[in-house]
Amino acid sequence: MESNLEQKLKTLPELSGCYIYRDKKGAILYIGKSKNLKHRVKSYFTKTQIGKTARLVHHIHDLELIITDSEQEALLLEMTLIMKYQPPYNVMLKDEIQYTYLKITKEANPHLELTKEIKKDGARYFGPYASSYKATETHELLQKIYPLCHCEGKRGRPCFYYQIGMCLGPCVREVTKEEYEAQIQKIEAFFLWQRI
Structure with a gap:
């Protein structure tokens, strides 16, 4: 794991918001949301992942966080960002999810x-x-x-x-x-x- 990413994982806040995973070139791989960013983001790196999620974690080079005032606001932001950027792993991992x-x-x-x-x-x-x-x-x-x-x-x-x-x-x-x-x-x- 890259040291820059390791440092960011150590300072994750226990707040609601969105997280954006990027590859080495800075391209967005995946966008997610959580009411507790620290627990959600760390779960990708502390649990044993399989299949598509394991491939995603292997390609994560950087992480970006956007803090929101509520879980509902995080949900709206996540949907807006996914529609705008169409990250490849959102398509693979969130197929058929409709709100x-x-x-x-x-x-x-x-x-x-x-x-x-x-x-x-x-x-x-x-x-x-x-x-x-x-x-x-x-x-x-x-x-x-x-x-x-x-x-x-x-x-x-x-x-x-x-x-x-x-x-x-x-x-x-x-x-x-x-x-x-x-x-x-x-x-x-x-x-x-x-x-x-």
Whole structure:
């Protein structure tokens, strides 16, 4: 192991953030995140690794850390950096990992839904959630507190969700854009409050 890397491993902080592994040429090999950088990064070098992880560790020449205020912030940063740099070992080691988002659709009767991908469709996205369970819990809570459209919005009999107070009710009345926007702003405020 290179002495420069050894020195960095001795001074790892017990803080949340992202770590970036580089090869001899300075190219990024892998980007990861942790709520405790010291424990996570050291685990690569103190445990016996096999397969792709062993090959990664063999090629690590340098290490860079980015400290964050929270684990959630580290997750967002990790995703942003991976999308920007496309490190080869992230593709090999993190194949098929997808995070969950909450999405407010852009349509006449917007509704709140869970999704695994962000599209350029004019919708509003919130997240990511590393746990689908937490995303589902948040989705259900927001549907109860700040209901949007929960039905198809076809006029006729009130839907079940309208009857229990979980739908604005375009099935029984005209719901204005202003009403939807007021609910959407409350949902956005909820996510801003969560980050504080």
